[in-house]
Amino acid sequence: MKFNNIIHESQLSDKKFPVMAPExxxxxxxxxxxxVGYPFVCNLMEAPRIDVVNKELFELYARDQWEGFTARxxxxxxxxxxxxxxxFKIIRAHPDGSKITGNTSIILLENEKEEFHEVRxxxxxxDVIGQEDAKVKCRIIMKYLEDPDRFRDWAPRNVLFHGHPGTGKTMLAKSLANELKVPLYLIKATSLIGEHVGDGARQIHELYELASKTAPxxxxxxxMDAVGLDRKYQSLRGDVSEVVNALLTEMDGINDNWGVVTIGATNNPELLDNAIRSRFEEEIxxxxxxxxxxxxxxxxxIETMPLRxxxxxxxxxxxxxxxxxxxxxxxxLKTALHRAIAEDSETVRPEHIKYSLKERKKSDEPRHMFA
Structure with a gap:
């Protein structure tokens, strides 16, 4: 409810109240x-399927009737x-709670679920312990994302994180996006390999289109090695060449993805094709x-564990x-904790740690098919 102009200034005697500018x-x-069809109507007829042939035409149609609406x-x-x-359910609004205007980009999902999720x-x-070289690079990326126009052609566009599993590659990327409050699109390269020819390339281009529209x-x-295999290995995965080509196009900046930083991660950088690997300006x-x-x-x-x-x-x-x-x-620590809980122990004792180390060693041993 609005109360503007209900009380005339003369009624307020000598008191002066500051006029608050609307936000x-x-x-x-x-x-x-x-x-989603007709979710609030009991209808025995199946809701029609929506297939968008011309994305630009759908955007014009959507903006024409929803301009001025609040997108939540x-x-x-x-x-x-x-x-x-x-x-139509609003799956993503950037920023949330904002007004749809004639400049708003509107994307309609063709599948039942969203292909690319923003990770929060x-x-x-x-919170990331160690990895100081990677943190320095992330601080440079942060400076860029705060003011992309300042860097232009000198922007840190493509960075490769590599190293042993569990050393904090994904964790650091999440912290980077959280510190800046910018969208982070995290995807496993294996999910880019589609069932049909062209699926992978389409997903790559749609991913970068979405990132560009929500930049920084x-x-x-x-x-990355799942799709960016060296050419001598690609005979093992012949379905990845189209994904590699699409990825090269986006990483080369043929489409101006200003304000978008690509971070690739792999445990095996030596398996990457040189064409892909050379696109990364820096390897951390x-x-x-x-x-x-x-x-x-x-x-x-130990500070957060439920048992001493x-x-x-x-x-x-x-x-x-x-x-x-x-x-x-x-x-x-988790295996030892669970062992202690299973034994109704009130503390995690050295024998529980010994048990977890033994279990870890067993799981790391190579398994032979005819053992």
Whole structure:
């Protein structure tokens, strides 16, 4: 309810009240819609399937009837022209709670579920222990994303994270996006390989189109070696060449993806095709933690565990030498904790740690088909 002009200034005697300027309405840069049919109507007829042949024409049609509406994630927009009362659910609004204008990009999902999800996290860069070289690069990326126009052709566009599994590659990317409050699109490269010819290339181009429309943003492609295989290995995966070509096109900047940073991650950089690997301006190695870093990791983990750990920290530091942070947390401390709980123990004792180390060793042993 609005109260503007209800009380005349003469009624306020000598009192002067400051006039508050209305907060400017934010313009929606992008909304992603999912067709859902008639969710609030009991109807025995199947809702018509929506297939968009011309995306630009659909955007014009959508903006024409919904311009001025507030786009909130999880709410609905209803068609009042071709399919009266047909509902479209707002899956993504950037920024959320903003107004649809004549400049808003509107994307309609053709599948039942969204292909690319924005990842939101509360992880901060200080939560990532060690990996100082990678943190320095991330701070440069942060400077760029804060002011993309300042960097232009000198922008940090493509960066490769590589190293042992569980050393914090994905965690650092999440912290980067969280620190800046920018969209992070995290996708596993294996999911880019479609069932039909052209699926993978289409997904790559749609991913970068979405990232560009919500820029500044970060694309994090995990398991890069799954699609960026060296040509001598591609005979094993003949279905990846189209994905590689599409990825090269986007990484080369043929389409001006200003304000978009691509971070690739792999455990095996030597398997990457040189054409892909050469597009990364910098490669950052994620190393296994040293004694001091493992000590910090263990102390942080123990602080949050529901049972007290009787094994001395220094003993754990020695026992976990050569392990990644994820191994320490998930395969040593968590396994020991669960063992202690299963035995109704009130503390995690050294024998529980010994059990977890033994289980980890067994799982790491090579399994032979005819053993």
């Amino acid at each position: 400017p309405e934010r313009e929606a840069k992008l909304i992603v819609l999912q067709p 994630e999880g709410s609905y927009l209803f068609d009042q022209k071709l399919l009266p009362d047909y509902a 996290s509360n992880i901060r860069m200080d 943003s970060v694309i994090f492609i995990d398991e 190695e994620f190393k296994l933690p040293g004694d001091d870093e493992r000590r910090l990791m263990i102390e942080k983990c 750990v009787e094994c001395p920290v220094e003993r754990l530091v020695k026992l976990t030498r050569g392990m990644s942070g994820r191994d320490i947390r998930e395969r040593v």
